[in-house]
Amino acid sequence: MLSALASVPRYPCAQLPTPVQRLAELGRALGIPELWIKRDDLSGTLYGGNKIRKLSFLLGQALEEKRHRIVTAGAIGSHHSLATTLYGRRAGLEVEAALFPQPPTDHVKANLAANLGAGAHPIPLRSPIEVPFVLALRSRRSGAMLIPGGGSSPRGAIGYVEAALELAEQVRTGELPEPDLAIVPLGTGGTAAGLELGLRLAGLRTRLLAVRVIDRIIGNATTVVRLAHRIQKEMHRFDPALPWVRVGRCDVEHRQFGGRYGEATPAAIDAAHQARALEGIELETTYTAKALAAIVCRAREGSLPNGPILFWNTFSSVRPPGYDPTGAAIRHLLPPQWKHIFDDENMWDD
Numbered sequence: 001m002l003s004a005l006a007s008v009p010r011y012p013c014a015q016l017p018t019p020v021q022r023l024a025e026l027g028r029a030l031g032i033p034e035l036w037i038k039r040d041d042l043s044g045t046l047y048g049g050n051k052i053r054k055l056s057f058l059l060g061q062a063l064e065e066k067r068h069r070i071v072t073a074g075a076i077g078s079h080h081s082l083a084t085t086l087y088g089r090r091a092g093l094e095v096e097a098a099l100f101p102q103p104p105t106d107h108v109k110a111n112l113a114a115n116l117g118a119g120a121h122p123i124p125l126r127s128p129i130e131v132p133f134v135l136a137l138r139s140r141r142s143g144a145m146l147i148p149g150g151g152s153s154p155r156g157a158i159g160y161v162e163a164a165l166e167l168a169e170q171v172r173t174g175e176l177p178e179p180d181l182a183i184v185p186l187g188t189g190g191t192a193a194g195l196e197l198g199l200r201l202a203g204l205r206t207r208l209l210a211v212r213v214i215d216r217i218i219g220n221a222t223t224v225v226r227l228a229h230r231i232q233k234e235m236h237r238f239d240p241a242l243p244w245v246r247v248g249r250c251d252v253e254h255r256q257f258g259g260r261y262g263e264a265t266p267a268a269i270d271a272a273h274q275a276r277a278l279e280g281i282e283l284e285t286t287y288t289a290k291a292l293a294a295i296v297c298r299a300r301e302g303s304l305p306n307g308p309i310l311f312w313n314t315f316s317s318v319r320p321p322g323y324d325p326t327g328a329a330i331r332h333l334l335p336p337q338w339k340h341i342f343d344d345e346n347m348w349d350d
């Protein structure tokens with residue numbers, strides 16, 4: 001492990017390394033000779049997915065700074081906010097969650113119920129535009145540590161530098177062949193930026209494809225490359241001898257977005273169905289099914305490299321406590337603005 005990583009404070013919430021496995025049936029169906037999966041869905045025992053690696057370092061920072069409170073933001077069904085509440089509470093911290101609307105699928109409702117049930121103090125927002133102001137205000141007022149949406153601060157994204165080094169070790173020990181291409185969803189970009197940097201630091205020739213699932217103004221190659229640079233600077237604070245590597249580009253797939261965040265596109269629904277039917281893997285349609293849909297699409301058009309392809313599963317397969325789309329147990333905790341979300345005759349306009 002890089003000494004830069006060894007000296008960054010961390011909270012032990014991640015269960016690492018996550019396994020790698022071959023997806024033989026899905027690979028056969030798609031005509032991909034070697035299709036592999038990185039099981040970050042198993043990154044934590046309470047809750048998994050890509051947020052846990054970031055939270056190791058973010059909660060480590062909060063505890064080191066002797067904070068009692070953290071404040072973060074996301075959509076109402078945010079995996080990041082939910083993971084932050086679950087592990088933040090476990091670390092003994094108060095957790096504030098500033099949440100804005102998104103289409104209320106059952107999965108979104110169940111995540112919101114789990115988040116409130118786990119003890120998040122909700123701050124209802126009308127739109128994502130309010131996020132920066134509200135976070136700045138809350139952290140100034142209450143002394144809470146501010147964790148940006150998706151946990152994608154340079155400190156949090158170090159978790160994905162470590163993930164790339166972990167992959168390199170699995171390649172070295174023969175658990176999987178060196179992938180030609182690794183595919184991840186692109187939201188706030190911490191996952192892609194950490195991996196881009198980590199793959200270069202590890203000396204792997206694996207290329208990354210980041211599948212955009214969010215508006216282009218947030219998720220794009222420039223934001224990923226910039227964040228990779230900021231992560232590198234952050235790591236240098238802990239190890240000035242760390243070699244500088246250049247992350248000059250990030251390949252972004254834009255075709256799976258579907259026009260709005262959270263839109264369950266037909267391609268994503270179809271990819272999720274294939275993953276379940278052929279491999280027993282549960283994906284969701286905001287992030288991971290769109291990443292898999294990009295693999296399906298590229299396999300069909302013949303634009304994938306011939307060598308091993310790695311699908312990085314960033315969605316928890318561990319069900320969090322209180323995951324219930326009816327919200328029965330948390331109705332009394334709902335702020336008035338959110339009461340309608342769990343109504344059957346909910347008329348949603350966003």
Ligand SMILES: Cc1ncc(COP(=O)(O)O)c(C=O)c1O
Nearest residue numbers: 079150187188189190191287314
């Ligand atoms: C399941 C899942 N996959 C991928 C992502 C995207 O990761 P990032 O925000 O680091 O780009 C998220 C972000 O919320 C997520 O919840």
